[in-house]
Amino acid sequence: MSLQQKDPKGSDPLHLEADVLVIGGGPSGAWAALAAAENGAKVVLADKGYLGTSGATAPSNTGTWCVAPGDDRAQIVDRRWQRTAGIADPRWMLRCVDRAYENLLKLVEWGYPFPSGDDGKLYIANLRGPDYMAFMRRRVLLAGVTVLDQHPALELFSNGETVTGAAGVDRQRNRDWRVDARAVVLASGGCAFHERILGATGLTGDGYLMAAEAGAILSGMEFTGKYTLAPHGSSLNKGLPFRWATFYREDGTEIINSDGEPLRNGIGEREKEIVRAMIKAPVYARLDQAEPALQEWLRQGQPNCFVPYDRIGIDPFKDLFRVTFRAEGTVRGTGGIRIATSDCGTDVPGLYVAGDAASREALTGATSGGGGPNSSWAIASGWWSGQGASQFAKRHELRAAFRSVSRPLGEAGLRPAGATKASLTAKDVIAAVQAEVLPLEKNYFRDGTRLETSRQTLDTLWSDVRHHLGGTGADRYRNREAAAITAAGRWSLNAALARQESRGMHRRADFKTSDPACTRPILVSGIDDVRVEAAEQAQHGKELAS
């Protein structure tokens, strides 16, 4: 038994007050905290893990979508818009690259050690995760933000009109915490359905569930069909080295693509063919298309990608190794909480959203924002949400005694509707959801009949979770994670059933083409009864074309 858990009663709860509470300590949460603090707000940041190592960015090496101000800026944005399968909004894309660029220059000003490019200028279009997030932690602390590490949030509070704070558990001291706040930023990340991928196992959609309980709407939840190659059994879902891969069968023969050539490039248009091969039989790879100079750059530039090979004791440029596709849910997918205002406000007053917790459809449409776009989005949306939340806090400064009239909103996994069943564990619930939303043959290639079966399975599971999943002590956050994963799975399946076409990462075998009438986001809301509706038709294509 651990020291923390020797005292079953725990210690006295922690109560704090703030203008702005930021939930989540990845890049978007850090930028939100900095923006709010710069705006004069008293800020508390609570993270499930540790600000500096939490989230999908910290263990990675990510590009940014870095577009300098200049004549070709609109063209660059337009070119990317063409690749977003509609739905994305060029106005948001432009504001995002502009805000991200400004903030990357702030990093330069603050002394972040960017590398120099071959032209001798600073190369600001890449951020090495561990260094970036260690740097952001120092900036956040310097700005006077109170940082609560290892403090998972469990639920939001509301006074009936606005969100008024949140509560959770300090999982190392086994005590409860509550922060009364005039505005809350959810920067809690996406939902990778507890897949064991780098930095995303703890991204379980907690923010989605908390927001939906407060009445927020979600959008784009069908866009969860994003997978990335990794060495089999490893956590390294980093696609870049597979740009130079050739794919093989177990017996060492090359897999032949639909044009009769060897199947190569794991991050290009042939991805579907690799997935089809993997559904049938194990697939192996070798990074044999990388020239010696490139091999050296890959090793130096992406050291995290080589940790597994070095530890297994193989040379990925010479040896065959088995690969797998890791599911990435809405972390590299695009769904999340709907943004209702330009300052990243949600449909709930006082509740703001940033990073992967928000839908990124405005930026990346039906395609993945993995890497550069998501990284720039975290910076920009973090900044806007921090500003928006601190402005909201100022407008509500005079509201008195809001704690007394606030009530907690958490239900599933926390306050079950019936008697708790010890036999219903968070682990089993998560495994049951994974069986419906992770397999390639169910979620990469989709089909109405299979989706409907999965939806019914998860509806039954939800009823169990809602009525019987619960517990006490510091481990309550595990039940909330399981509830959030189940809720996210249901929203994803409902949205996927409603989108009766194929678009971007949503691939329906029964509707193989895109339908122009479906060029609009699908909104989902509701906890027990899931409501699905189509948003207004996107007008951007017409604007751009005219």
Add this chain to the structure above:
Amino acid sequence: MIEIISESRCIECDICVKVCPANVFDKTGAAPVIARQDDCQTCFLCEIYCPTDALYVAEYADGPVAITEAEVEERALFGSYSRALGWKRGKPGGTQLDTTHRIRVAQV
């Protein structure tokens, strides 16, 4: 997953307990212990924050593997990720030498 805390290398600073994003470790009166191995997300970050390279995370994420401290020592794997990054004594370093910009050009 996290597999080894080397008691001979560990200086009992408990930084790993503090920084693990999955709260895998617990403090004790001596070296920390791996209390919740199954929660490990195999991000390797505890290794680079460790000032004495006392931790070893195996590459396999789906479950524990059998590897001994002697083997990790023999293959010089303690601290190997920190050295590849340029981190020293648990502190950031080396990102100014990152060559990723060249890969991005070659990627297109």
